[in-house]
Amino acid sequence: MAAPEKKNGRERMLDRRKKIREAIRQAAIDEFAQKGLAGASTQSIAQRAGLTKPQLHYYISSKEELYEEVLVHINDLWRDIFIASSGDTKDPAKVIRDYVRNKLEFGRRHPNASRVFSNEVAAGGHYLQKHWHSARESTQVAAEIIQSWVDKKLIKPVDPWLFQMHIWAVTQHYADYEAQIRFMLQLKDGEEIDMDHVVDEVSTLFLRACGLK
Template identity: 40%
Template sequence: MRTERSKQSRQEIMRKILDAAIAEFSQHGFQGASTQAIAERAQLKKSQLHYYIEDKEALYAQVLGMVLDSWRSFFVFDSDAKQSPREALSEFVRVKLDYALENPELSRIFTMEVLSGGARLENYWPGAMEATHAKVAKINSWVAEGALRPLDGRLLIMHIWALTQYYSDYTLQAEMLLESPLTAPDVRQKIEQELIQFVLSGAGLRA
């Protein structure tokens, strides 16, 4: 019983540490964040924090890995042949937007890492590129079949990324323009519908 309680307690503490790290890294990037600030957010002493983590670099790698692993597992076109291009692209936009709206801090960490030169992404690029190439190949096959207008699958993926990522990277601006929090159900639904229609129309499909 004591072992189970200890395990649960450790998991809870690690969850607090990860939440604190996500908040700090999303606001200040790797260079600007400090283990002291992370410890304070997690309501721990700095010495306690280092009992659970190796160092800031290892903690940052763990958080960055969470982002890349999520994107790699979530954004996969259904291999079911019955899924039409319209359905697949609509779902892709929807899932990517959901992640941006529900995990804005994690999304911003990736953006800040890219803007800083992306030195710590080197180990993640192979897996990310493999997943992206699979989607590109599927899109290009639809183009070859005449299901989509002539387009470059890579650019379509990049455009969907840019359109959805905006809502995590520029949340403040978006909420100022819309005069509403992005978490409001009606606003979220409107954004989703507009984005899906925009992407489908751009790909030569009716929404």
């Protein structure tokens, strides 16, 4: 078996910069989720990323620029999880179940990213407006798929745009309001939410709305 090729100096430097950029982005997500844009500081973001403030500003020019970069990254992640991403769109029940599961799983794995996005939208979406077009295009594709199900009488009539928004609202709740959910379900510290049960309940809710089992 051939030995793996060693990376040259430039490749190692690029890898190091990539890791630092990823650390900065995650630190920014955590900071913005906790404090919002107004309350966040580049000093705190640098500390979270294991950098000094001057080191951080080597990679970014301002807090606002970093905030917008984070939002674009999150928006791209959301865009990749849309109703047509399940593959075979001829089976509405499977597509809806997979979509619900993917949305809930994203919120479970990236709760702070979800909260940063929600907080920005709640504040009017000023920093997101010029980046939303691609996400709307994905939603348009999904709406056309849902409408095709209605036209073929595979599901009961639903508004294809509102149907997606209702799924967003329910699935997003489990990331953005985790503290409330844990209190209502009387979960102990460290006790996990039964996400398989949540997926079953949420999927059933939307499948019934479509007249599906």
